Amino acid sequence: MRTSVVATAGHVDHGKSSLVRALTGRDPDRYAEEKRRGLTIDLGYAWTEVPGGGTVAFVDVPGHERFVPTMLAGVGPVPVVVFVVAADGGWMPQSAEHLAALDALDVRHGLLVITRADLADPAPVREAALAELGRTSLRDVPAVACSAVTGEGLDAVRAALADVLATVPAPDPAAPVRFWVDRSFSVTGAGTVVTGTLPAGTVAVGDELVVGERTVNVRGVQSLERPVERAAGVARVAVNLRGVDRRDVRRGDALLTPGTHVRTDLVDVRVDVRVDVRADVRADPAGLPAELVVHLGSAAVPARVRPLGGPLVRLQLRTPLPLVVGDRLLLRDPARHEVLGPAAVLDVLPPVLRRRGAAAARAATLAEVRGPDLGSELRRRHLVRGRTLRAMGVPVAGEPVAGDWYADPAWWAARRARVPEVVRAYRAANPLHPGPTLEHVRRTLGLPDLGHDTTLVTALVTDPLRVREGRVVERTDDLPPAVERAVAAVLADLSAAPFAAPDVERLRELRLGRSELAAAVRAGRLERVAEGLVLAPGYRDRAVAALRAVPQPFSLSQARQALGTSRRVAVPLLEALDAAGATVRDADDRRRLR
Known part of the structure; x- marks a missing residue:
C-alpha cells in the first residue's frame, strides 16, 4: 500500500495540531512545554490510514515566527502540504510567511483546511485564503472546512486529501538517496538512530551511505515505528546507523548514496526574489543582503552573497551542502525574518573568480543554463569525468572520448587537430628525438595532469601519428624498398636466434647504416637495445621468459647461455632489462627477475 507524507503548515497552532490529532488519533506535540503552552515548538509526527489514500504520515511544523527555520526543516523534503487557517483567526502574518516559503520551494500539491469552523463562519476566511494561495504555486489546491472538536468536516478532509495524494507523481525508488535528517538520538543497545523524510530512492538494511566525510552502514530501518527491510520514498523513515556517534550527525545533515551529489560550499544560482508575493513584483538581486540563510531539505546554512549580474548570484556557504544542478534553494533574511525567494542551482563546482570583470563574464556564461544538461556542462567545462557529471546530477549519454572522460565535441576536435602541429614543432626543435613525450603533448594542449x-593524450593521437615508448611519433611503416628488404633479412636471422643481434659486418653487408636503422626503429620494425645493436620488437618479454628458466639469482654467463647469444649482446640487453625494471642487479653483479 502506498505511503505518503504531508506537512501541516499555517499560523500559530489555531487548530493545526488539533486537526492532526483528530485525523490520526495521535498527538504530534512531543514535549510537555508544547502541551502546556498549546504551541508547537518542534517538528511533530503522526500517521493514519486514509480511505482511498493509503497510509499518510503528517509532519506537523511550528507556526510561530520564532520557529520558521524549524518549520522549513519540516517542509523542505515534503511534496504535499495541508495548509491550515483558523476560521476564528483568519489570515495571519505567519500564514503569509509560511505561504512564501512553500511558494519558494515550489510545493504544488496540497489542501487548504479551514479549522475551528464551529467557532466562526469559515466561508469568508476560505475565500480570503484562496485569494492568497491563488498567487502562488498552491493556486489550484482544493479547500475544506472542519472542526476538530465536533468532528464536522473531517471525512471531507480525508476524502479531499486522498484525491490530492492520487495526483502526486510517485518518486523514483532507484533514485540516489539524499535523506535529510531532522532528528538524531541514541537507543540503548542499538546506537545512533536518525529520522527524516525520504523524498526518493530506497534505504535498505545493509546499505552503505555517506554523511559528511564519513561512511556509515545501515543497521536497521523503521517506517512509522515498524521494522522493515527497505523503505522507498516518499516515506517517514528511522535509520539505525553503524559507524557514527549521535553527536556527529544532526538535523540538516543528509545521508547520501556514495558517489552522488557534490558536497560544496560554493555555488552559482539564479535567484527569483519577490518584493511582494501578492503583487508578484521581482526585486533586483543586487539588492540582496550581504549575508542570508540558505534552506534545503532540513538544512539551514548561512551564506555570503556575491552578485554576478542580472539574476545570477554566487553563494559562499558557511557549511558545505550536498547539491546537484537543478536543486531549488530557499533564501531567507534572518535579520528581517523574511523569506526572500527561491534560487535555482546552476553550478555546484564553479571556477574561482579573480580577474577584473570575471563576475560579468561568469554571468554571461551562465545565462544559457536552465538545468542539468550534458551539452551545456561540456561547453563550459570542456573536459570532465563521467562520475563527476553524475555526482552533479547531470545525465550522461553517449560514448566517452577516453576512459570515463567526456568532452565538448568542438573543443576535443580542436585539441586533436593540434597534435600534429605539436609533433612537428617538437621535431623541429629536437631533431635527434623521434617525437615529443606524452607529457609534453599533455602540457602543450592544456590537458589535466x-x-x-596517459589515456586522454593517447586518445588524441590518430593517423599518421602513433604512440611508441611514451612518445608521439610519425607513422613511417613504408620504408624504402632496399631498407625494407634489409630489415626483413635481419628479422629472418632473428627468427632462428632471437638474441643473436646482427654485428657490424652483417649490418654493413645489408647496407643498414645509422640512419637506416633509425628509420626502421621509428617504424617499429626493429627495437634499439644500444647504439648499433637492434633486435626484433618485443625482445624484452622474450628475454624475461627465457630467464625464468634460470636459477635465481643468475650470473652474466648463465644469462648469456639461456639467451643463446654473445657477451656483446648479453651485456647491453641485461642493462636494458635493468632500466626497464624487469631485473634487479645485486651487489655481486648477479641478477634476478623482479
Whole structure:
C-alpha cells in the first residue's frame, strides 16, 4: 500500500495540531512545554490510514515566527502540504510567511483546511485564503472546512486529501538517496538512530551511505515505528546507523548514496526574489543582503552573497551542502525574518573568480543554463569525468572520448587537430628525438595532469601519428624498398636466434647504416637495445621468459647461455632489462627477475 507524507503548515497552532490529532488519533506535540503552552515548538509526527489514500504520515511544523527555520526543516523534503487557517483567526502574518516559503520551494500539491469552523463562519476566511494561495504555486489546491472538536468536516478532509495524494507523481525508488535528517538520538543497545523524510530512492538494511566525510552502514530501518527491510520514498523513515556517534550527525545533515551529489560550499544560482508575493513584483538581486540563510531539505546554512549580474548570484556557504544542478534553494533574511525567494542551482563546482570583470563574464556564461544538461556542462567545462557529471546530477549519454572522460565535441576536435602541429614543432626543435613525450603533448594542449594515466593524450593521437615508448611519433611503416628488404633479412636471422643481434659486418653487408636503422626503429620494425645493436620488437618479454628458466639469482654467463647469444649482446640487453625494471642487479653483479 502506498505511503505518503504531508506537512501541516499555517499560523500559530489555531487548530493545526488539533486537526492532526483528530485525523490520526495521535498527538504530534512531543514535549510537555508544547502541551502546556498549546504551541508547537518542534517538528511533530503522526500517521493514519486514509480511505482511498493509503497510509499518510503528517509532519506537523511550528507556526510561530520564532520557529520558521524549524518549520522549513519540516517542509523542505515534503511534496504535499495541508495548509491550515483558523476560521476564528483568519489570515495571519505567519500564514503569509509560511505561504512564501512553500511558494519558494515550489510545493504544488496540497489542501487548504479551514479549522475551528464551529467557532466562526469559515466561508469568508476560505475565500480570503484562496485569494492568497491563488498567487502562488498552491493556486489550484482544493479547500475544506472542519472542526476538530465536533468532528464536522473531517471525512471531507480525508476524502479531499486522498484525491490530492492520487495526483502526486510517485518518486523514483532507484533514485540516489539524499535523506535529510531532522532528528538524531541514541537507543540503548542499538546506537545512533536518525529520522527524516525520504523524498526518493530506497534505504535498505545493509546499505552503505555517506554523511559528511564519513561512511556509515545501515543497521536497521523503521517506517512509522515498524521494522522493515527497505523503505522507498516518499516515506517517514528511522535509520539505525553503524559507524557514527549521535553527536556527529544532526538535523540538516543528509545521508547520501556514495558517489552522488557534490558536497560544496560554493555555488552559482539564479535567484527569483519577490518584493511582494501578492503583487508578484521581482526585486533586483543586487539588492540582496550581504549575508542570508540558505534552506534545503532540513538544512539551514548561512551564506555570503556575491552578485554576478542580472539574476545570477554566487553563494559562499558557511557549511558545505550536498547539491546537484537543478536543486531549488530557499533564501531567507534572518535579520528581517523574511523569506526572500527561491534560487535555482546552476553550478555546484564553479571556477574561482579573480580577474577584473570575471563576475560579468561568469554571468554571461551562465545565462544559457536552465538545468542539468550534458551539452551545456561540456561547453563550459570542456573536459570532465563521467562520475563527476553524475555526482552533479547531470545525465550522461553517449560514448566517452577516453576512459570515463567526456568532452565538448568542438573543443576535443580542436585539441586533436593540434597534435600534429605539436609533433612537428617538437621535431623541429629536437631533431635527434623521434617525437615529443606524452607529457609534453599533455602540457602543450592544456590537458589535466593525471599522473601516469596517459589515456586522454593517447586518445588524441590518430593517423599518421602513433604512440611508441611514451612518445608521439610519425607513422613511417613504408620504408624504402632496399631498407625494407634489409630489415626483413635481419628479422629472418632473428627468427632462428632471437638474441643473436646482427654485428657490424652483417649490418654493413645489408647496407643498414645509422640512419637506416633509425628509420626502421621509428617504424617499429626493429627495437634499439644500444647504439648499433637492434633486435626484433618485443625482445624484452622474450628475454624475461627465457630467464625464468634460470636459477635465481643468475650470473652474466648463465644469462648469456639461456639467451643463446654473445657477451656483446648479453651485456647491453641485461642493462636494458635493468632500466626497464624487469631485473634487479645485486651487489655481486648477479641478477634476478623482479
